[in-house]
Amino acid sequence: MMTFFDRVYAVVRRIPSGRVASYGQVAALCEHPHAARTVGWALNGMPHALADPAHPDAIPWWRVIAKTGHISITGRDDAAGRQRQLMEAEGIAFTADGRVDLQRFRWQPVIADWPLPPAHE
DNA sequence: GCCCTGACTGCTA
DNA sequence: TTAGCAGCCAGGG
Numbered sequence: 001m002m003t004f005f006d007r008v009y010a011v012v013r014r015i016p017s018g019r020v021a022s023y024g025q026v027a028a029l030c031e032h033p034h035a036a037r038t039v040g041w042a043l044n045g046m047p048h049a050l051a052d053p054a055h056p057d058a059i060p061w062w063r064v065i066a067k068t069g070h071i072s073i074t075g076r077d078d079a080a081g082r083q084r085q086l087m088e089a090e091g092i093a094f095t096a097d098g099r100v101d102l103q104r105f106r107w108q109p110v111i112a113d114w115p116l117p118p119a120h121e
Numbered sequence: 122g123c124c125c126t127g128a129c130t131g132c133t134a
Numbered sequence: 135t136t137a138g139c140a141g142c143c144a145g146g147g
Binding site: 022023024027034035036037038039040041042043044061064065066067068071072073074075079080083 | 126127128129130131
């Protein structure tokens with residue numbers, strides 16, 4: 001059964017390095033435009049191993065930010081700081097007020113070759 | 122099966 | 135322009 005979470009992970013995995021997507025964008029690609037919060041929750045609950053950038057099948061959760069361009073992690077430790085580091089390492093620049101310029105770095109998926117699995121199953 | 126939570130959004134004041 | 139607030143959806147208790 002392909003759960004909503006699985007779909008979220010599938011979408012996030014397609015975000016290329018050096019690009020970012022908003023929670024709402026990911027939700028929309030999962031065919032649930034209003035489930036942005038659920039996307040955040042899905043990322044929060046993903047398998048620990050897949051959250052590690054060093055993992056071969058890691059889910060690039062750090063490429064997902066709020067629509068306004070700011071990092072909205074509320075997790076314990078300095079998750080937000082790590083997210084910023086990971087993004088900067090990929091060449092994503094931050095503005096003076098600590099936000100990402102979505103005009104420049106927003107991921108624009110090519111729907112034509114969108115291999116997202118079907119909604120049901 | 123109901124109620125609560127959450128890494129969001131868009132609208133209103 | 136900034137701050138609040140209600141709506142949104144899926145999973146866990």
